[in-house]
Structures are given as C-alpha cells and as structure tokens.
Amino acid sequence: MATPRIVILGAGYGGLMAATTLMRTLEDGEADVWLINKHDYHYMTTHLHEPAAGTAADEKVRVPLRDVLDFDRVHFRQGTVKRFDPAGRIVELEGGETIPFDYLVVALGSEPETFGIEGLREHAFAIRSLNSVRVIREHIEYMFSLYRARGEDPAYTTIVVGGAGFTGIEFVTELAERLPRLARAYDVPEEAVRLVNVEAAPTILPGFDPSLVAYAEAKLREKGIEVHTNTPIKACTPEGVVLQGDREIRAKTVVWTGGVRGNRIVEASGLEVIRGRVKVDPYLRAPGYDHVFVVGDSAVVFGEDGRPYPPTAQIAVQEGRAAALNLAAILRGTPMQPFKPNIQGTLASLGRWEGIGIVGKRRFYGLIASLLKRGSDLRYLWQLGGMPIVLKKIRYFFA
C-alpha cells in the first residue's frame, strides 16, 4: 500500500504547529508530510506591528522554516496555493503545479475584512505579512521625508489607524514611541505629527475587561494618541479618511486593522464557510470531508456558550497540534480526540515595556504584562524548535 500523503497549506501558527507535531509524532513510513507556504520562513503575526512601526527588526518576527523543521521528514514546497479541491484531493499552486493529497490540513490564515468601506482596499495599508509591514514602515518614513519638500503639509505626517482592537492598539502604541525620533530625523516639528486611532465601537478594545480598557485609554492619552470612538470610517481616499458625518482627516498614511475574515481560497474551494471560515466538526474536520482538517483563522470553533472563539494565535497553535494528533490517530486506527481549547489568557502590548492582560483570572498591567507576553512568545518558540530557536531569538525579545 502506498504511503498516505498529508499536505499542510500554510506555515503560520496553525500549519507550522501541525507540521512540527507530525514530524515528532509519526514514525518513518507512516505518512509522507508536505508543507506548502508562500515563504520559506514563518512570521510571528502577533509581533508584526513592531517592524511595521519600525521599533523591531524583521528578524524578531521571522523564523526560517529550516530552523524548526527537518526537511528530510517534512517536504517543504515554497509556493502560493491558487486553489484546492477537497473532493478531487488536489492542490494547485500559482504556476500550474498540482499536488495530490490523501489528507489535507488547511491553515491559510485570514485576510483584512473591509466591510465594504469605500476606498479602503485601494488606499489603506494592512498589517498582514512581513512584506506588507516593510511597505508600511518605509511608506511612513518616506512621507516624513516629504513633509518639508511638500510645503510643510501636515497630511504627510498624519497617520490614521482604523480599528482599536488588539492589532490597532498594539500598533498605535508602538508607533507613538517611534514617531518623535522620526520627527527629529526628518526635521519635522513635533506639533506637525498626528497619530489618530478611529474606532466604530463605543470603546477601544471592545469586549475586553473594562479596567484594562481604562488603563489602555490612559496610556494612549499619555502617548499623545488621538482616539475617536463611536466613529465609523465612511470612506478612504488618497487624501485620508472621511468619517461618518462627513468629517475628514487628511492623512497620507492610513492603516486598517478593523477586522479579518477567512482566506478567500478556502471559500472558493467549495467548503462551507461563515465569513470565509469553516465551521469544523469536534475533531477539526470540514463538514462532509473526513480527510480535510481546518485550523487557525481558516476555522471557526464554537464554545459552550454558543459563541465563536475569536481568531487568535493561541487557538491556532492548539488546533494545529490537535489536528496533527488526530491525523496520527487515523493512520494508526486509534480514536481521535475532540478539540478542547485551553484559553490561558490574553495579553497585549502598549509599546515596548507596557502591556495589559488577563492570565487565568488575574489582571496584569504595565511592565509585568509586557514581560508575561514576552514569556508566552518564548514559550511558543520553545514549542516550535526547542532551545536552539529560543537562544537565536531571545535577544530580540529583550532589546
């Protein structure tokens, strides 16, 4: 009998954890494991706001796949998935190559949800990948460099961040630490620099613990960030944003962090989706396809309260591991285990040495929250590649 082939799509939190778990769990000859990803590195999405703001090196977030995978045990194929056919058991890459599979793990992550806001797709940046954040960082620097050349127009040094969820708040607070240095470097007076956070909901960090929200609000004020809650963005133009009520903010940089939806490739595959995410069965399989597992932001899992778990790295990692163990169970003819998320807490940074979060039932603020977040990131790296990768990266987490 031919060795079954497991193909994993995407080397983000979910896909890479599935790959490393299969690599460590399966014996030689049990399965042929393939991993397909756009890049030959994994990026830690949860830290992309730092290179985007220019406060951390790209190397902090980039983990070369060869550092955590044994390519003799996991066949890595660098490429962009164009489509996959769950019934025909084929993946097609850009360029036309097709890769057949017996089992599939879909871990293609998410893409920005623009909620139909006019001009957002065309004129706003999104924090999506290492390549996208390089563009944001360079664009902001370029706009600062144009300030004097374009008649000291403050639109060049105004940055609007749409969305005050985790990503938006982590990004503005990080950027607030960089902008004074940038202003000095480009001879821009500090009063010409404006950093604006716009949120449609009545509060920043909607749904988060109110005392932590209050702490974050105070930090944003302290850092000179203008916050507009209850303020939906109506349109985005090359000149800035138009808010509801037709108020305009002129800004040459608009970054949208207001929401994500599942990757459109998943929707196009014919799998049943809710906003691009597959409502998986208790074993993380797509309905009707027992050989297709879906994890991370591509999947949606409902809790006992009937509400979906939010798309997070924490859940993606746990799902990636659980899907891999269920695949090993299928191959060995042992029972699969239903997926039970273990939510340990939530931590967000508010700049370099500041943060907020809840771990268990305890709330954390300031430096302690920031240190806890670093600890949880290092723990993740440990799970991926053990001490060698932790030693390689630790200096970036305490720089």
Ligand code: FAD
């Ligand atoms: P990803 O990690 O996004 O991985 C998807 C992978 O698929 C990528 O490697 C991508 O290159 C690849 N891919 C996509 N399309 C293709 C294609 N067509 N062909 C080949 N490869 C492809 N969550 C938390 O838990 N805590 C946080 O503090 C936190 N902070 C965040 C901060 C920011 C700035 C952002 C953007 C997100 C944050 N999140 C956080 C959410 C978290 O990052 C996601 O939930 C998590 O990355 C989902 O993991 P995933 O494996 O589903 O997808």
